[in-house]
Amino acid sequence: MSEPRPTFQLDGTECPFTPGQTVLQAALAAGRHIPHLCYHPEFKPHGSCKLCTVKVGGWHATSCTLPAKEGLVVESDTEEVNAERRMLVQLLFVEGNHFCPSCEKSGNCKLQATAYELGMTSPRFDHFFPDRPVDASHPDLLLDFNRCILCELCVRASAEVDGKQVFALAGRGMGKHLVVNSPSGLLRDSAIAASDKAAEVCPVGVILRKRVGFSTPVGQRRFDERPISAQAAEYAPRPPQGD
């Protein structure tokens, strides 16, 4: 490289970036982990889960949408910021119905892995125990809305990659929920195929393939092997368009 790349400071050390990248994208590209759930390297940053919140110049900012700039001083791995992230994860746990021991996504679940990473030992707040029906209508896929964290990755994947718009969001506040685009509202009657991007992108255990749930035993799964932060490089973003 002929010219040195611009950098910003992340927890006291320089982090190089390519203009156009956000702070989170640059950090992941450099193999530095900032916790996140609704961000996925193949999609436009969304900024809703707020797990990737960092402190910049005394202010809080969402690092997945914050454009990287020369000279930014970013605090991420600090007790203060991690405590806030821990609380955000706790909020996600009490909002839905998450029973890790009986969940077939256990060990492959980013919510669970992030909670471990942040040292969450209890959900702390009172559970809402929402009543969310399961949609088992599709021959190959199961929808268990109990675990939905509303990251909208399936919405984005279906619209942007699959070109189908199988998923959408409805309602607001605690009534916000995922809906399926079909006259009946059931997945069976939608345009989804098991090979769709939308069927594989769920970071938690909402969209599941039937009949393969335990083909890899619990204990030998992705985040059973190594903590999610150690796998940061595998989430490295694709280079920005035009690079």
Add this chain to the structure above:
Amino acid sequence: MQTAVDAWGREPTQLLQVLRETQESLGYLPPGALERVSDALGVSIARVRGVVAFYSFLHAEPQGEYRVLFSDNVTDRMRGSADRLRELGQRLWVEPGKVSEDGLVSLGRTSSVGLDDHAPGLLVNGRPVPEVDAARATLLGDLILGRVPLAEWPPELFVIEDQVRRADVMLTDPIRPGEAILAALARGEADGTGPQATLEEIKSARLLGRGGAGFTTGVKWESCSRQPVTPRVVVCNADEGEPGTFKDRLLLGRYADLVFEGMTVAAWGIGATLGFVYLRGEYRYLLDALRQTLERRRRDGLLGRSICGREGFDFDVQIHVGAGSYVCGEASALVESLEGKRGIPRNRPPRLAEKGYLGLPTVVNNVESYCAAALIVLRGADEFRSRGTPRSSGTKLLSVSGDCARPGVYEYPFGVTVRQVLEDSGAAGTIAVQAGGPSGTCLGQDEFDRRIAFEDIETGGAFIVFDGSRDMFEVARHFAHFFAEESCGFCTPCRVGTSLLRNLMDKIRDGKGSQHDLLTIEELGRLLGKASHCGLGESASKPLLGTLRRFRPAYERRLGSSAVEPAFDLDGALARARRMTGRDDPGAHLEEAP
């Protein structure tokens, strides 16, 4: 449905307007109507359903022939709205939130409808009824049970007397239509800089946005005008949703020409051709008069092509009506709603001035800001700056309500003290003022010498007065319910946090709170303030943190004695089983814990 599609067109951007008008004729939105709207506009059925479920005024279930919505601001409650709602419900045999068995009436609550100076207020099929005392509620019950068509109801039921209690430059001397536009054109002629002269005047006046955020209007306009993209868009934020604010109701009702004049001046300054007013659904009743004013202005050459005979100065205004969502008052959520979507605040950058409505350069300003802009262009920046403080120039409209003898709209130069406003409005024995509504600042007695100004108390204009008979814990609990109801649900802290805060406040009310819960409220409150996506979440905990600081005893006297108290009530959980078995003997109850 067809009429609505014909009126609004087949663009997906018209989804909300088409749904709203379809519902106006059908009473609700049955599945078949949703499917036809989906087909006609080319919007997926899931998105249509998603939009219907987002806006509280859109209904996928049948509603009553008469739809009664009680305004549920704290000001309404202070004037007995809860009692009126209960009485009317008993009279009409319907529970709040439900439709009566015979389909005659649906009854419910909605966030503040902007009648705080005439509290308690309500909407019947979208029409406002102010000052609903026991006699009025009885009359309403008679009319509904007698199935009297709304058009035949006594007209005085719907009369809202605007109360201008103090007028300064904005409210004394209404301008003649076209006056400010001609002044803007003349300024450009005089120094040969054209529209730039208008931008300079607004900048020189140091006009700050009147909606509450206080962004410099001139800078916003100039940055929009510099975008190399056309058409550019001027949007008037008439989604006056902050509970306790009603000054825009007055401006839209009585000073509509001033509002449109300001928008047209803005359009001239930034070179915009598209204009929108986003009118909150609660103000639907102002729509027809506003449209007539627009029509008159078109006839008079003040809108449309070649405004005031000026070749190339083309600008027109369309009114979109909201459907019951507080967050749509946030500028980027408002733009999303204008595009026919759920009102979710956008990520920034880009700013709206660069990429706003449909990606076009867009300015969004408050109703009052446009009025001030028209006056600045007409009378000059120097005149404007002669009122107010050095950092907050001009005047501010305050919506004063609550415990005072003279509620209404007060126009003051910036810098007025809280004490002065209390005196002028005839408030006595005041213990607190909520300035800026639930998202604003709670002020205690030792703060009444503070000033209404951007450098001290920033406010969109709400000024709710509480006297010694009020329980500030209950006020804060009410606001906690408001934010939980209005959170859009996009980001984790606000979506979950506002509901947790509401539950914690209810727990304390029920006598089950502990010191631990107060700490949790503070901790959650700080998280919301720091990590939320938009201003709603950032300010949702402010009323709680503010009252905890100033009125802590109101919380503490409700606490149970222990350090931790569970929210779960074991004996209470058996209540349903007792009801089902018809038992209430001692054996059906758990013994009191020692």
